[in-house]
Amino acid sequence: MLKLFSHDDRFLIQQLRSELEQAGIPHLIKNEYAGGAMGELPWQETQLEIWLVDEAWYDKAARIVSGLNHMSSTPDRWRCGVCEEENEGHFDLCWKCQASRVVNDN
Ligand SMILES: [Zn+2]
Known part of the structure; x- marks a missing residue:
């Protein structure tokens, strides 16, 4: 397990999830404060984390993240x-x- 990305912007997380799914990269969502699996707490106002199930995917996943960061940090x-x-x-x-x-x- 390897933490890939965390952010409190649900839309950014959801965008990243759909990109990872399209790329076929296995991943999990964790909530920083819950310490458990997704779905146990409401998503509102909590920082979400995306973890890679297998860190062999890291290079590919990091490229997807850097694409997202580029879009969100240079409005x-x-x-x-x-x-x-x-x-x-x-x-x-x-x-x-x-x-x-x-x-x-x-
Ligand atoms: Zn002015």
Whole structure:
């Protein structure tokens, strides 16, 4: 058993699970606080862990994880609609004028 990935974002975990399933990589989900098998606690507000059943799969699985990390850690930059300052994608408010992020297609 080898821990592959942990995150409290259920959607990211579910995305990774489906990628692992498509690749045919055997895996388990563990909850950090439960210490047991999945399904024993609600998923909300708990950090989930994905473990590889067989660490021989690690190289392939790590490549899938790095693809996910790339997508989640480099969100698109956005331009404030009020002051036109450019902001990093992980900010929801403009760092300069605190205006809310407004998505536009320009
Ligand atoms: Zn602004």
